Structures are given as C-alpha cells and as structure tokens.
Amino acid sequence: MSHNILQEKHQLGIGGVAIGTAFNDISDEQSYEIFKTAWEAGIRYFDTSPWYGLTKSERRFGDFLADKKRSEFVFSTKVGRLFKEVLPSEVPPTMWKKPLNFDFKHDYTGDAVKRSIEDSLRRTGLESIDIVYVHDLSEDQVGDRYPYFLEQARKGAFKVLSELRDQDVIKAWGMGVNKIEPILDCIDSADPDICLSATQYSILEHEDAVDRLLPAVHKAGVKLVSGAGYNSGFVTGRDRYNYNDIIPKGMTEKRERIIEIARDYGISIIDAALHFVLSAKEFVSIIPGASSPKQVISNKESLDTHIPKDFWYELKSEGLIYKKAETPY
Numbered sequence: 001m002s003h004n005i006l007q008e009k010h011q012l013g014i015g016g017v018a019i020g021t022a023f024n025d026i027s028d029e030q031s032y033e034i035f036k037t038a039w040e041a042g043i044r045y046f047d048t049s050p051w052y053g054l055t056k057s058e059r060r061f062g063d064f065l066a067d068k069k070r071s072e073f074v075f076s077t078k079v080g081r082l083f084k085e086v087l088p089s090e091v092p093p094t095m096w097k098k099p100l101n102f103d104f105k106h107d108y109t110g111d112a113v114k115r116s117i118e119d120s121l122r123r124t125g126l127e128s129i130d131i132v133y134v135h136d137l138s139e140d141q142v143g144d145r146y147p148y149f150l151e152q153a154r155k156g157a158f159k160v161l162s163e164l165r166d167q168d169v170i171k172a173w174g175m176g177v178n179k180i181e182p183i184l185d186c187i188d189s190a191d192p193d194i195c196l197s198a199t200q201y202s203i204l205e206h207e208d209a210v211d212r213l214l215p216a217v218h219k220a221g222v223k224l225v226s227g228a229g230y231n232s233g234f235v236t237g238r239d240r241y242n243y244n245d246i247i248p249k250g251m252t253e254k255r256e257r258i259i260e261i262a263r264d265y266g267i268s269i270i271d272a273a274l275h276f277v278l279s280a281k282e283f284v285s286i287i288p289g290a291s292s293p294k295q296v297i298s299n300k301e302s303l304d305t306h307i308p309k310d311f312w313y314e315l316k317s318e319g320l321i322y323k324k325a326e327t328p329y
Contacts, residue, residue, distance in 0.1 A: 006045065013046065014046055019034065021097040021098045026291060032064060035065075045285055050078065051104070065126060074131065076131035076132065078132065081107070081116070081136075082115065083102040085102055095243065108149050109157070113132075113161060117129060130172065131171060131173065131193075136176070137153055138182045139179065139181075141178075161173035174196065178228075179200070183213060183216075183222075192222055195217065201224075201229070201277060202273060202276075203277070204234070204251060210325050224283045226287065234251070261320075275302075
C-alpha cells in the first residue's frame with residue numbers, strides 16, 4: 001500500500017468545496033488569492049473534485065498549480081461521476097452557487113474511472129494525480145442504488161484503481177465519502193490505501209467513528225484524511241451542519257460549551273477541533289476548505305497553537321469528548 005504519500009508536512013491541506021462555490025459565489029480572483037495564501041503558508045496538499053462547482057473547482061486548482069513544480073505538492077481528486085457540457089438552461093439544480101454548464105451521471109465502472117481521470121488531467125492541466133478518491137459512493141448520495149453502484153465499483157473502479165496504482169500511474173486510492181459503511185465495504189472487498197472521511201469525525205461528533213471506523217482502518221493499514229472536520233462550518237459558527245441547514249438537537253449547546261472552556265485556556269474551538277482530529281493516529285491530514293485568505297491563515301495558526309493538556313481533561317470530564325477518543329495527551 002502507498003498511504004505514505006502524505007507526510008507530516010501535509011497534515012494541513014486545503015479542500016475544494018468552497019472554491020467550487022458551495023457557500024458563496026467566489027470569483028476566480030478570490031480563489032487565486034486563497035490558493036496563494038495557502039501556498040505562502042506552506043500548505044502543499046490540495047484536494048478537489050470534478051463534482052465541486054460542476055468542474056469549476058478542479059479547473060481553478062489546475063490554474064493555480066500550473067506553474068508549481070510537480071514534486072512540491074500532493075494533489076488529489078475524485079471519480080464516480082462523468083460530466084457533459086450542456087446549455088445553461090439544462091444545468092441541474094445542485095448545492096453550487098455558480099456552477100459551470102455541465103450535467104452529470106454516477107458511474108463507477110472501470111471505463112468510467114479511466115475516462116474521469118483523463119478528464120481531470122485535461123481540466124487541471126497537471127501531468128499526474130497523486131491520490132484518487134471514489135467519490136460519494138454512499139446511500140446519502142445514491143440512495144437505494146447503493147448496492148448496485150457498490151457492485152459496479154467492486155468489478156470496476158476498485159480493480160482499475162489498484163491496477164493504476166501498481167503501474168505507478170497514481171500513487172494511492174480510496175473512498176471519499178460522508179458515511180462509514182462505504183469505507184468498511186471497500187476494505188472488505190479491495191485494497192485501498194487512504195480514504196477521505198468527511199463529516200464522520202469531528203470534535204463534536206465522533207463516537208461511531210471511534211467504535212467502528214478507526215479500528216477497521218487501523219487493522220487494514222488504511223490511513224484517513226479528514227474532510228468537513230469543522231462540520232462544514234458549524235464549528236466556526238455557521239448555521240449549517242455537515243452541509244445541511246438542520247442542526248442536530250443539543251449540538252449548538254455542545255459547541256457553545258466547548259467555546260467557553262476553550263476561551264478559559266486562551267485558545268479557540270477551531271484550534272481544538274483541528275488538533276482533535278489529527279490526534280487520532282489514523283488521520284494523517286485535515287483539509288478544511290476556505291472562502292477567504294483569512295480562513296486559510298486561521299487554520300495555519302490553529303495548527304501551530306499549543307493546546308494545554310488540562311483542556312482535554314476538562315472536555316472528557318464533562319462528557320464533551322467520548323471517553324475512548326484519542327486526544328493529544
């Protein structure tokens with residue numbers, strides 16, 4: 001397996017959801033400034049997907065990275081959807097504020113994976129992709145067709161990605177999903193290296209992952225990257241939770257209590273949230289998105305912030321963190 005592609009210097013990366021206009025209509029100029037700030041801050045892991053902004057995010061990543069030495073950064077994108085250009089009136093409704101004029105379909109066959117990778121290389125202009133994630137192969141995205149698409153991936157995507165890795169076309173592959181079960185299913189039937197675990201493990205919600213996901217990936221030798229480690233902005237104060245407007249019962253009170261305790265120790269909940277994820281030995285990187293350069297700087301400052309050990313003890317003593325969860329101390 002090739003999960004050592006992400007080293008300690010890649011602990012903090014940048015994700016491409018916001019760049020794809022998920023929450024705001026970010027311009028090309030604004031996205032460039034976000035990338036520039038990330039690069040100057042030493043961030044060298046860049047993750048996106050053709051899904052984000054209906055190929056917009058992927059193109060923006062490629063535009064910025066075009067003049068960077070390829071060996072100086074790690075780039076990951078995703079497969080699982082194929083895109084075709086359509087008239088503006090035919091663009092399907094999505095979460096993106098200003099997507100490009102494309103329609104899409106889910107396809108996890110081997111041929112679709114090869115085509116998706118070729119399309120991503122063409123859109124980004126990059127000569128290679130380091131990590132490929134099988135994207136949104138989960139019930140929250142494909143509904144009751146999950147068993148059908150999983151079998152399609154077992155016969156197609158999983159096998160092809162392992163072959164491409166063994167041929168050194170890519171360096172690693174795994175799942176990129178919002179749910180635990182698809183990662184477990186993939187491990188049972190294939191040999192992934194690293195999985196993008198989105199919305200499954202955060203300082204606010206992690207019990208299920210501690211009990212089921214982390215032991216399974218540890219046993220399989222699979223590493224994890226954290227997506228939506230701030231619960232898509234809820235940790236930072238946004239009125240959304242895991243990309244939805246519905247806030248789980250009691251979660252606001254939990255967040256406010258952690259904020260209060262963090263303030264007593266001279267830190268922020270963002271500092272704590274970032275260090276909490278990275279303290280789990282299975283997680284090698286966290287890739288929060290950014291809608292502004294200020295958010296990138298904040299994430300880097302959080303990574304460099306020392307968290308007093310008594311802070312973690314207090315959270316556990318109040319039951320704000322699961323007793324079995326790993327913390328820095």
